[in-house]
Amino acid sequence: MRRLIGDALSARVFARLDRRLSRDVERPVALALSGGGDSIALLRLACDWARRRGRTILALSVDHSLNPDSAAWSDFAEGAARAAGADWRGLRWTGEKPTSGLTAAARAARHGLIAEAARAAGARVVLFAHTADDVVEADLMRAQGATLGRVREWSPSPVWPQGRGLMLLRPLLHEARDGLRAWLDGQGADWIEDPANADPRYGRSRARQALAAGSPAPPTHDMPERALAVGLVAVSQAAVQASRDIDARTLAAALVCVGGGATPPRGERLRALLQRLASSQDFTATLCGARVAVAGGRVILTREVGELARRDVGPLQLTPGVEAVWDGRFAFTGSEPGWSVVAGRGRLSQLSDADRSALAALPPAARAAWPVLTKDGLAGPVLAGAGVERRGLVAERLRLALDETTHEDDLISAPRWRNAMEPPIFPDRHTQTGGADAAADDRGPQ
Structure with missing residues (x-):
């Protein structure tokens, strides 16, 4: 037996x-x-x-x-x-x-x-x-x-x-x-x-x-293994587009991923945001490090650039061959010393014409919070540097949080989102091996 x-x-x-x-x-x-x-x-x-x-x-x-x-x-x-x-x-x-x-x-x-x-x-x-x-x-x-x-x-x-x-x-x-x-x-x-x-x-x-001691156990509500994301329209490394009927779990996951933080919002602040979304009101709000811009039936979540200063997201100096995470949203690996990652805020005007043109594909609210690279000896910041690999984490993280993976093999393959809410710009992985300026001919966020 x-x-x-x-x-x-x-x-x-x-x-x-x-x-x-x-x-x-x-x-x-x-x-x-x-x-x-x-x-x-x-x-x-x-x-x-x-x-x-x-x-x-x-x-x-x-x-x-x-x-x-x-x-x-x-x-x-x-x-x-x-x-x-x-x-x-x-x-x-x-x-x-x-x-x-x-x-x-x-x-x-x-x-x-x-x-x-x-x-x-x-x-x-x-x-x-x-x-x-x-x-x-x-x-x-x-x-x-x-x-x-x-x-x-x-x-x-x-x-x-x-x-x-x-x-x-x-x-x-x-x-x-x-x-x-x-x-x-x-x-x-x-x-x-x-x-x-x-x-x-x-x-x-x-x-x-x-x-x-015999206290009655509360009822256990099993969460389905693959709960569908409700109200999510499109995802990229720069922004998430949702509808007003987005459910609480999906909204909380999107906010923490876009904001780059560690703890998703819960409680009264999340409930208050959901109530505002259920109304016909247009508004802009900030929660969990993310900016929520609502107009009509369109809800756009981007990184709130002001939170970068409050979180003290300073320059991230890259060590050759070591992956480092910037602002919880991007992973960088450099092959040579001297590179640092900083926010675009206050530096966008110093970018080359080609880099500014590439950034124009981003939602306006996302541009100042986009990472740029600096290096000793360079005249100004650049979007991509020689031998520096950038990997976006927002889409990958949200994919895992919303049960888009069911198997270990899914963690190896590149994330695939069916929709694209913005013109193509940077892929999840991008290495610039030539000059500092990056042409905006990538496949778009995956």
């Missing part, structure tokens, strides 16, 4: 992994490994799947330096990973820790460290061991006033820009915690019990204790 239960668990998890991941490729699949029961179960199941599918697993463990036993926990996680056949890398959250909001800060640090390590290893997907119990606990916490987001089986990394291009897969999201531990017991496996899980100072622990 125990073997039959284990076989059924493996079959369910393998099916979820097969639905999302490629086979027989050298690229690793990353896995967040805390050493707790859920992550050890995921480690064993994922490594078994990887052996049969021609993949490798890279387990990533974060030492938060918050518990005197944390170094020993990392050692345990390394041993468990290597015994299961996975590669392993230990990560450490260093520096001063906040005196308030520690749980949220630790979660953000963990996601950031894991995302950077996964990307550096060439992974495109990170496995997390959230279970059905985590969903119910989070629902109870939200019912009590917490602002936690909802976890889904397949979703983008929540950190930006560290998590660019990465998806999270939670193949245990429909499994019960007790069932996983019973399966581990049957295998004679060990795991770590973090005392923080029973510490009532933490909201997650209080929710877990309340549910264990």
Whole structure:
């Protein structure tokens, strides 16, 4: 009987992994490994799947330096990973820790460290061991006033820009915690019990204790795996065009992507903007670093140039061969030293006639927030520099946020949007190998 239960668990998890991941490729699949029961179960199941599918697993463990036993926990996680056949890398959250909001800060640090390590290893997907119990606990916490987001089986990394291009897969999201531990017991496996899980100072622990004591669980509303974007008309690196009937989830995703920030808008400010869109009023507003210009049935979202100064988006100096993100919207890689990225604001008149002509294809509100390049020895800024590659992140990020991808292979192919709201200008990737001036003959934002 125990073997039959284990076989059924493996079959369910393998099916979820097969639905999302490629086979027989050298690229690793990353896995967040805390050493707790859920992550050890995921480690064993994922490594078994990887052996049969021609993949490798890279387990990533974060030492938060918050518990005197944390170094020993990392050692345990390394041993468990290597015994299961996975590669392993230990990560450490260093520096001063906040005196308030520690749980949220630790979660953000963990996601950031894991995302950077996964990307550096060439992974495109990170496995997390959230279970059905985590969903119910989070629902109870939200019912009590917490602002936690909802976890889904397949979703983008929540950190930006560290998590660019990465998806999270939670193949245990429909499994019960007790069932996983019973399966581990049957295998004679060990795991770590973090005392923080029973510490009532933490909201997650209080929710877990309340549910264990018999408190009724709130209803869980499963989000469809591929929710259609409502009200989105067209997307480019410079702007997003929407209609007035855009839904809240799509609007929030578009605003944070266009604004280049890390946290999508929620609560009253988002509701107020949706109410204004539902009216017949024409208006201009700013939210989440994005400018919202509404005229008739046309809604245009562009980067609010004034927010560049408030966010202190100063010059970004490029290190040869190292990709760097500017304003959360563009990634640049230079092949030679001396290049810096700055906003076009205050510099547009210094561009060449050809560059100004190319910028004319952008919506007027987007031009001053467009990046330009400067270099010692150049008379003025340029749109493209010799050996500098620019990759737009807005369309790619929005594509992931709105479930335009369903599989690991989708993360490798170039984003494809069916509509173009503006004349062709710059593609997502553009390298100028000749002179500094760029002709506006590209395929347009993809």
